[in-house]
Amino acid sequence: MSISARFRRAVPTLVLASVVASLATAIPPAAAATPTPQEQVEAREKLMKTMGGGMKALTQFLKGEAGGPAEVKKAASDIAGVAAHDPMGVFPKGTALGVGDSAAKPALWDNWPKATGLWGDLKTASATLVQAADRGDKAAVAAATQAVGKVCQSCHEEFRQKKD
Numbered sequence: 783m784s785i786s787a788r789f790r791r792a793v794p795t796l797v798l799a800s801v802v803a804s805l806a807t808a809i810p811p812a813a814a815a816t817p818t819p820q821e822q823v824e825a826r827e828k829l830m831k832t833m834g835g836g837m838k839a840l841t842q843f844l845k846g847e848a849g850g851p852a853e854v855k856k857a858a859s860d861i862a863g864v865a866a867h868d869p870m871g872v873f874p875k876g877t878a879l880g881v882g883d884s885a886a887k888p889a890l891w892d893n894w895p896k897a898t899g900l901w902g903d904l905k906t907a908s909a910t911l912v913q914a915a916d917r918g919d920k921a922a923v924a925a926a927t928q929a930v931g932k933v934c935q936s937c938h939e940e941f942r943q944k945k946d
């Protein structure tokens with residue numbers, strides 16, 4: 783076999799090897815299952831943004847600006863879905879101000895019973911909101927949206943650093 787024929791045979795093997803190698807780097811190792819504190823902050827901010835989007839949709843609907851029963855139901859279930867998370871998972875220790883772009887004050891962990899109490903209030907208020915949305919009762923949706931908003935606000939006032 784000539785050298786060039788051998789070389790041609792080797793090329794597909796090399797290409798395959800490099801494809802396998804790039805796949806190996808694309809797939810995170812099993813250790814990535816344990817998120818870093820920065821990733822935990824990002825995950826929390828994503829959950830909060832989901833609720834922010836829900837509240838925005840509800841407000842728009844209540845003002846008559848946008849959306850109908852389907853959007854209201856989705857917004858309510860998005861918020862209740864986040865509220866269903868264990869607060870230990872949403873606010874893991876070691877994710878306060880200073881970690882990534884966390885805006886969570888250390889006071890949240892120093893006053894853990896209060897923080898989890900507010901999370902419990904969020905669960906209750908969002909469950910009421912889901913029921914109101916399912917019934918298509920606009921007055922009840924308005925009342926429940928206000929109640930949920932109060933819980934968001936209480937927690938932010940106490941435990942979230944204001945951004946300038």
Ligand code: HEC
Pocket residue numbers: 823826827828830831833834835837861883884885886887890897898900901904930931933934935937938941942943
């Ligand atoms: C138990 C406390 C608590 C409750 C209840 C709560 N939040 Fe938050 N929220 C926080 C904290 C703490 C932060 C800062 C998180 C961070 O930067 O890591 C935050 C951040 C946010 C952010 C900014 C996320 C970002 O991208 O930086 C939004 C939006 C938000 N919350 C919306 C809501 C809405 C809407 C509700 C109610 C439906 C709500 N939150 C309920 C504590 C709470």
